[in-house]
Amino acid sequence: MAKMLAALFRHPSGRIGLVIIGLYLLAAILATLGLTPHDPLKLFAIDRLKPPSATYWFGTDLLGRDAFSRLMLGIRQSMFIAFASVAIATIAGTIIGLLAAWWGGLWDGLFMRIMDVLLAFPAILLALLIIAVVGPGAMTSIAAIAIVYTPIFARVVRGPALSLKQREFVDAARTFGSSQTYVLTHHLLLNLVAPLAVQVTLALAWALLTEAGLSFLGLGTQPPTPSLGLMLAESRNLMQHAPWLMIFPALTIMLGILGFNLTGDALRDILDPRTQGRQP
Amino acid sequence: MTKLLSVRDLHVGFGRDPKANEVVKGVSFDLEQGQTLGIVGESGSGKSVTALCINRLVDFGGGRITAGSINLARADGSVLDVAQADEKTLLGVRGRDVAMIFQEPMTSLNPVHTIGAQIAEAYRLSQGLTGAAADRASLDVLERVRIADAKSRLGYYPHQLSGGMRQRVMIAMALAASPRLLIADEPTTALDVTVQAQIMALLAELRAETGMSMIFITHDIGLVAGIADNIMVMQNGLAVEQNTTGAVLDHPQHDYTRHLLRAVPHFTAGAAVRSDGSRANTAEPIVRVDDLAVRFPIGKAWFAPRGAIHAVDGVSFDLMPGETLAIVGESGCGKSTTARALLGLNQRHRGTITAGAGNSSHPVQMVFQDPFASLNPRLTVEALLAEPAIANGRKRDAALRERMIFLLGRVGLPEESLTRYPHQFSGGQRQRLCIARALMLNPDVVVLDEAVSALDVSVQAKVLELLVDLQREFGLAYLFISHDMAVVERIAHRIAVMFAGQIVEMGEARAVLSAPQHSYTKRLIAAVPAIERRRQHFAVDMTQVPSLVRPPGYEPPPARWQQIGGDHLVREETAHEQN
Numbered sequence: 139m140a141k142m143l144a145a146l147f148r149h150p151s152g153r154i155g156l157v158i159i160g161l162y163l164l165a166a167i168l169a170t171l172g173l174t175p176h177d178p179l180k181l182f183a184i185d186r187l188k189p190p191s192a193t194y195w196f197g198t199d200l201l202g203r204d205a206f207s208r209l210m211l212g213i214r215q216s217m218f219i220a221f222a223s224v225a226i227a228t229i230a231g232t233i234i235g236l237l238a239a240w241w242g243g244l245w246d247g248l249f250m251r252i253m254d255v256l257l258a259f260p261a262i263l264l265a266l267l268i269i270a271v272v273g274p275g276a277m278t279s280i281a282a283i284a285i286v287y288t289p290i291f292a293r294v295v296r297g298p299a300l301s302l303k304q305r306e307f308v309d310a311a312r313t314f315g316s317s318q319t320y321v322l323t324h325h326l327l328l329n330l331v332a333p334l335a336v337q338v339t340l341a342l343a344w345a346l347l348t349e350a351g352l353s354f355l356g357l358g359t360q361p362p363t364p365s366l367g368l369m370l371a372e373s374r375n376l377m378q379h380a381p382w383l384m385i386f387p388a389l390t391i392m393l394g395i396l397g398f399n400l401t402g403d404a405l406r407d408i409l410d411p412r413t414q415g416r417q418p
Numbered sequence: 419m420t421k422l423l424s425v426r427d428l429h430v431g432f433g434r435d436p437k438a439n440e441v442v443k444g445v446s447f448d449l450e451q452g453q454t455l456g457i458v459g460e461s462g463s464g465k466s467v468t469a470l471c472i473n474r475l476v477d478f479g480g481g482r483i484t485a486g487s488i489n490l491a492r493a494d495g496s497v498l499d500v501a502q503a504d505e506k507t508l509l510g511v512r513g514r515d516v517a518m519i520f521q522e523p524m525t526s527l528n529p530v531h532t533i534g535a536q537i538a539e540a541y542r543l544s545q546g547l548t549g550a551a552a553d554r555a556s557l558d559v560l561e562r563v564r565i566a567d568a569k570s571r572l573g574y575y576p577h578q579l580s581g582g583m584r585q586r587v588m589i590a591m592a593l594a595a596s597p598r599l600l601i602a603d604e605p606t607t608a609l610d611v612t613v614q615a616q617i618m619a620l621l622a623e624l625r626a627e628t629g630m631s632m633i634f635i636t637h638d639i640g641l642v643a644g645i646a647d648n649i650m651v652m653q654n655g656l657a658v659e660q661n662t663t664g665a666v667l668d669h670p671q672h673d674y675t676r677h678l679l680r681a682v683p684h685f686t687a688g689a690a691v692r693s694d695g696s697r698a699n700t701a702e703p704i705v706r707v708d709d710l711a712v713r714f715p716i717g718k719a720w721f722a723p724r725g726a727i728h729a730v731d732g733v734s735f736d737l738m739p740g741e742t743l744a745i746v747g748e749s750g751c752g753k754s755t756t757a758r759a760l761l762g763l764n765q766r767h768r769g770t771i772t773a774g775a776g777n778s779s780h781p782v783q784m785v786f787q788d789p790f791a792s793l794n795p796r797l798t799v800e801a802l803l804a805e806p807a808i809a810n811g812r813k814r815d816a817a818l819r820e821r822m823i824f825l826l827g828r829v830g831l832p833e834e835s836l837t838r839y840p841h842q843f844s845g846g847q848r849q850r851l852c853i854a855r856a857l858m859l860n861p862d863v864v865v866l867d868e869a870v871s872a873l874d875v876s877v878q879a880k881v882l883e884l885l886v887d888l889q890r891e892f893g894l895a896y897l898f899i900s901h902d903m904a905v906v907e908r909i910a911h912r913i914a915v916m917f918a919g920q921i922v923e924m925g926e927a928r929a930v931l932s933a934p935q936h937s938y939t940k941r942l943i944a945a946v947p948a949i950e951r952r953r954q955h956f957a958v959d960m961t962q963v964p965s966l967v968r969p970p971g972y973e974p975p976p977a978r979w980q981q982i983g984g985d986h987l988v989r990e991e992t993a994h995e996q997n
Contacts, residue, residue, distance in 0.1 A: 305791055306786045306787075306791040307791065307793055307794045309758075309784075309792075310784070310786060311809070312761075312762070313780075313782075313783060314780055314783065314805065314806035314859055315779075315809045315810060316805060316806075316809035317809065320809065324794065325794050328794070328797070329795070331796075
């Protein structure tokens with residue numbers, strides 16, 4: 139892990155990506171600890187729609203709340219949802235893909251057809267479906283994004299797992315009676331870490347964007363809790379009077395996605411099998 | 419005789435700094451018109467790179483000629499220095515003056531065109547023939563490479579042909595331009611031994627017919643013995659010895675040549691079999707296999723399968739403690755399937771496998787062919803060696819570590835290996851690791867499935883020695899699966915010959931190798947290249963292996979065995995099998 143981070147840092151675009159992700163994580167941690175310049179929920183009634191200044195770095199919104207503080211909390215909210223949903227999708231997708239490949243036959247068909255059905259739904263539509271059942275909120279976003287990404291991970295895992303299953307070291311493990319769990323974790327999963335790491339980073343970028351989209355439509359995080367998409371939605375009608383309310387959240391979303399994508403690309407370069415021989 | 423090719427002080431390097439990364443370090447040789455030069459060496463000796471320089475294909479592999487000259491006499495009488503020639507001139511040289519055939523005939527042919535179209539293309543490019551003229555020429559050349567029923571074969575795709583047929587098609591394409599020099603880069607390494615003999619005989623006949631020169635590259639000095647006029651032995655980018663074939667083989671001057679001729683297993687028709695461990699009839703066999711059958715159903719229809727590949731059909735044998743039974747045969751004869759069925763890796767259709775009371779819960783262990791594929795690249799040696807023990811409920815404690823270090827030492831690897839990963843070892847070292855791992859559970863029987871086939875010849879000899887030592891020390895019984903008769907001769911006490919899923923002959927190694935009885939065994943042994951037999955002439959033998967796809971419900975006729983001498987059994991041949 140430490141080796142991978144060091145290699146990432148040596149890679150030019152990986153370094154930029156890591157710095158961006160680092161800044162976002164810092165903002166999220168500070169927001170969690172309450173270390174924002176102002177209270178993000180407090181209304182400064184006299185300072186409504188102020189442009190960026192020394193007091194309010196990114197200006198204030200229609201209700202007089204500090205945009206910078208809200209942005210920090212928004213990053214926290216968006217990152218939390220992105221990480222949680224991708225974590226769930228990774229675990230669920232990996233287990234489904236591994237077992238589909240390992241058991242094969244009917245199980246493979248059943249699991250992968252279910253994944254195909256899920257893959258046919260756009261995230262927003264799926265979120266609507268879930269909201270119809272449980273109501274909107276952060277948990278709804280997490281569930282919707284996780285469900286949308288599970289089939290992608292299942293597919294990413296199943297393909298290489300199928301070919302690993304045929305490898306001689308798996309046959310060898312069978313000849314000395316290794317347990318199914320040992321073979322799955324040591325021989326299959328361990329060899330899948332590289333493609334999974336790339337996929338996780340890229341999925342985080344998409345999850346960030348999907349979360350912003352969901353809350354922009356009012357399906358995700360509910361006010362007054364700030365989130366990046368929600369702030370964009372609130373700024374929609376004020377675009378002409380207070381462009382800073384739109385520009386900063388939009389830039390934040392864009393930079394975040396850029397950060398994850400750059401890291402993902404760098405990871406792909408580093409873990410490429412053609413250059414892999416150089417590092418254990 | 420005129421000089422066709424004269425190579426002087428050739429240096430070839432790779433990478434960004436070709437001078438620093440030299441692979442060929444000053445090689446010189448001459449080739450007369452109509453002569454054959456055999457270049458012999460192990461992998462990494464620079465033999466292929468040297469040959470690839472002659473048509474400058476080496477450029478496409480990232481190589482650069484850093485010094486030296488390659489003077490080639492062209493068809494019009496001019497002499498060209500290939501090392502200095504530009505790409506445009508070289509296009510005229512490749513194919514027309516210098517043709518080449520490669521090791522793997524499947525990847526050298528385009529899978530989406532018929533072989534007829536591909537041969538016609540060769541004629542169009544080299545001689546400008548088109549349409550009917552090209553088709554007629556293609557038919558002619560297919561007949562010249564002795565492909566039966568050539569007319570209908572023209573419409574075949576490469577995957578419809580066997581490996582030997584594909585290599586013949588490659589030779590036909592090379593012949594299309596009537597080259598003055600044919601470079602054959604390990605053309606038979608991927609082929610079975612009887613097919614190899616067919617290709618070698620074909621090349622010898624074609625050379626006599628056309629008067630072309632040949633450069634034959636191989637790792638097997640026994641193979642070129644029969645065809646080459648001169649032999650050049652290469653090691654680490656240098657030609658360590660070159661002379662006429664007779665002089666190199668009978669009076670080798672360089673240590674490395676002597677090593678290749680002595681240390682490396684050469685087939686001697688039973689003269690080099692092991693003398694230890696004669697079979698005691700009183701002992702209880704450690705493994706007894708009775709009427710084993712493995713079938714793979716094909717093309718499942720709705721209710722009943724449409725037939726099955728009878729990979730193994732009614733195989734029986736037993737294995738005594740401490741003895742080596744070698745199963746020999748060509749690809750597809752069912753020898754590996756038998757081995758895998760023994761380990762439970764293939765489902766049995768029928769038959770019983772009885773393992774005697776051994777000293778371990780897993781009395782049968784296996785070593786696979788490819789040491790690169792049978793070790794998980796993400797685990798350290800410690801984790802790899804510990805796996806069999808952990809799988810059987812042992813803790814990773816000091817005692818286990820001690821056993822790992824003991825076995826590592828026994829196979830000739832240092833203790834520090836434990837923390838390293840498989841890719842940090844060479845092929846031979848990895849196979850030693852695999853052997854150590856197979857011994858972790860203290861088995862009675864080790865199945866060695868082509869365990870030395872992927873290794874370089876001199877490494878092969880060392881691993882064989884190790885296997886014999888380990889057998890004596892631990893009283894192991896080996897089931898040694900191999901296609902290589904020379905290797906089998908060195909390690910086997912008994913030999914079972916498999917053909918088309920059945921054992922056709924079984925007995926004491928010396929008896930089977932020196933006095934084969936079954937017609938297939940005779941053919942197999944006659945096909946093995948041997949230095950002693952280099953002056954014998956081989957006719958082109960066109961026998962093909964029968965299909966193993968059988969209709970549902972097919973059962974093979976019961977085997978009738980004929981006993982020849984104490985322990986030598988031969989399956990009686992039916993009239994159908996004999997033709």
